[in-house]
Amino acid sequence: MVSIYPDRQTQARTEAQIHTLEAFGAFLIILLAAIVTAQTISAGSALSGSSETSLQNERLARDTVLASAASGELKQAVLNWSGDTGFNGSVKGRSYYSSEGTGVPGGFGKALSSLDKVDASYNVYLVCDGERHPLVKNGGAGPNSASESVFVTLSDHDEVSSGTTLVNTPSYPCEDADTDSPFYSTVEVRVTVWSR
Numbered sequence: 448m449v450s451i452y453p454d455r456q457t458q459a460r461t462e463a464q465i466h467t468l469e470a471f472g473a474f475l476i477i478l479l480a481a482i483v484t485a486q487t488i489s490a491g492s493a494l495s496g497s498s499e500t501s502l503q504n505e506r507l508a509r510d511t512v513l514a515s516a517a518s519g520e521l522k523q524a525v526l527n528w529s530g531d532t533g534f535n536g537s538v539k540g541r542s543y544y545s546s547e548g549t550g551v552p553g554g555f556g557k558a559l560s561s562l563d564k565v566d567a568s569y570n571v572y573l574v575c576d577g578e579r580h581p582l583v584k585n586g587g588a589g590p591n592s593a594s595e596s597v598f599v600t601l602s603d604h605d606e607v608s609s610g611t612t613l614v615n616t617p618s619y620p621c622e623d624a625d626t627d628s629p630f631y632s633t634v635e636v637r638v639t640v641w642s643r
Contacts, residue, residue, distance in 0.1 A: 500642050505593035507567055508640040511558045516597040520554030521636060524582070525573065525599050527552065528607040531618050534582065535608045542620075543581035551583060559583065566643045574635035575621035582636070589641035596638075601631040 515521040527535050533542030536549045544551050551559055551571075562569050571583040574596075603614035603623070613631050614623060624632040 500591040501593055504567065504591060504640040504642060505595065507562060507565070508569075508593050508595035508638045511562065511569075511640070512595050512597045512636060512638045515555040515558045516599070516636075518554055520558070521597065522599050522601075522605075523553050524551055524555035525601070525634060525636065526605055526607050526613070528616060528619055529609055531609075541584075544583045546585050562640060567640050568643050569638060569640045572637045572639075573620055574637055575632055579637075580620035588639050589643075592639050592641035594637055594639040596635050599634050599636055601634060603629045603631050605631065 512521065515524070529535050534544060534551075536552060537544050538548040550556050559569060559571070568585050568589070569583065570581065570585055570588065572579040573582055574580075601613055601621070603612060605613045607613060607616050607619065609616075613619060621632045621634050624630065
């Protein structure tokens with residue numbers, strides 16, 4: 448076999464230089480990985496508080512809406528419409544509840560008031576007909592807000608708080624989706640929770 452190196456010393460030096468370059472390359476890769484890891488950890492620790500708060504708000508929203516839906520209290524709150532001007536007990540001049548008024552009555556109101564005890568603010572919207580209609584409005588949601596929704600099925604013969612059937616209540620926020628059947632509408636109740 449013919450060697451490209453004129454002597455053994457030159458060959459040994461070349462191999463040593465190659466090993467030095469490989470070691471230097473490996474060092475650079477390790478250094479780069481350490482820098483990226485350090486930046487990721489510092490960014491992650493800065494975000495973890497915000498992420499934890501968002502997850503907590505998500506749990507609060509889910510627990511509030513699911514517990515009320517399961518007990519039937521949510522449907523009662525959705526039907527607590529006065530018949531012409533808004534929800535019963537809502538702030539004068541507005542159709543929805545807010546922190547300025549008496550609050551949502553019944554079990555759903557109790558579930559919402561538990562959010563006040565943990566320094567959480569919330570909005571509740573009825574989503575139907577492609578629009579959002581406030582049930583409870585307490586301002587703009589914060590940066591760590593989380594939402595949860597439940598769907599409530601309403602029928603024509605459901606009664607609002609005035610005793611009028613839903614199909615005969617002209618000002619209800621959601622319209623009758625099917626006038627040829629006893630089905631009235633499926634309403635999305637969306638609860639958004641954020642930290643104060």
